[in-house]
Amino acid sequence: MTSPQDASGAAADATPEASALADAASFAGVPDEFQRLWTPHRMAYIRAGADAMRADCPFCAAPGKDDADGLIVHRGRTAYVLLNLFPYNSGHLLVCPYRHIATYDQATDEEVAEIGELTQTAMRVLRHVSRCEGFNIGMNQGSVAGAGVDEHLHQHVVPRWGSDANFFPIIAKTKALPQLLGEVREAVAHAWPAD
Numbered sequence: 001m002t003s004p005q006d007a008s009g010a011a012a013d014a015t016p017e018a019s020a021l022a023d024a025a026s027f028a029g030v031p032d033e034f035q036r037l038w039t040p041h042r043m044a045y046i047r048a049g050a051d052a053m054r055a056d057c058p059f060c061a062a063p064g065k066d067d068a069d070g071l072i073v074h075r076g077r078t079a080y081v082l083l084n085l086f087p088y089n090s091g092h093l094l095v096c097p098y099r100h101i102a103t104y105d106q107a108t109d110e111e112v113a114e115i116g117e118l119t120q121t122a123m124r125v126l127r128h129v130s131r132c133e134g135f136n137i138g139m140n141q142g143s144v145a146g147a148g149v150d151e152h153l154h155q156h157v158v159p160r161w162g163s164d165a166n167f168f169p170i171i172a173k174t175k176a177l178p179q180l181l182g183e184v185r186e187a188v189a190h191a192w193p194a195d
């Protein structure tokens with residue numbers, strides 16, 4: 001990080017910002033080895049938080065659409081299964097209760113049982129359709145824990161293959177996804193067993 005003083009000398013000192021700078025030696029604090037990247041613009045997201053999502057919850061909206069538009073592969077009694085619009089891998093499924101509840105402990109016994117059943121079926125279907133060799137399964141509870149939609153419970157079912165991890169996510173924040181969502185939805189929905 002550069003300060004106005006060392007960036008361009010006298011020219012920077014002439015700006016109003018430069019005149020407001022104070023000597024940090026008089027501030028309280030404990031120096032350490034970390035550099036700080038100050039991002040005050042991100043407060044807009046933190047302040048907007050859950051209230052911004054509640055008005056338009058994607059997991060409340062999806063069941064109101066037809067299966068293709070909602071990326072839904074199966075509708076159960078208390079919960080349903082859809083494709084993640086932002087997949088980690090081809091075939092990344094989400095198991096959601098229809099009710100707008102935030103955390104797992106708010107789910108009823110019936111919802112817990114059906115989320116479990118649908119997760120098991122999702123594994124069998126993905127194994128059959130995509131020949132995956134493993135899974136990541138889990139729920140992020142709360143935005144601090146990584147939940148993208150923290151207001152509406154959803155269980156991730158991510159199929160894994162031996163060679164699926166590559167360097168793209170690390171160097172370019174880019175996922176290589178070889179199959180389009182519509183094709184994946186059709187294949188998974190077609191393979192889902194009838195009730």
Ligand SMILES: [Zn+2]
Nearest residue numbers: 057060100152
């Ligand atoms: Zn919802």
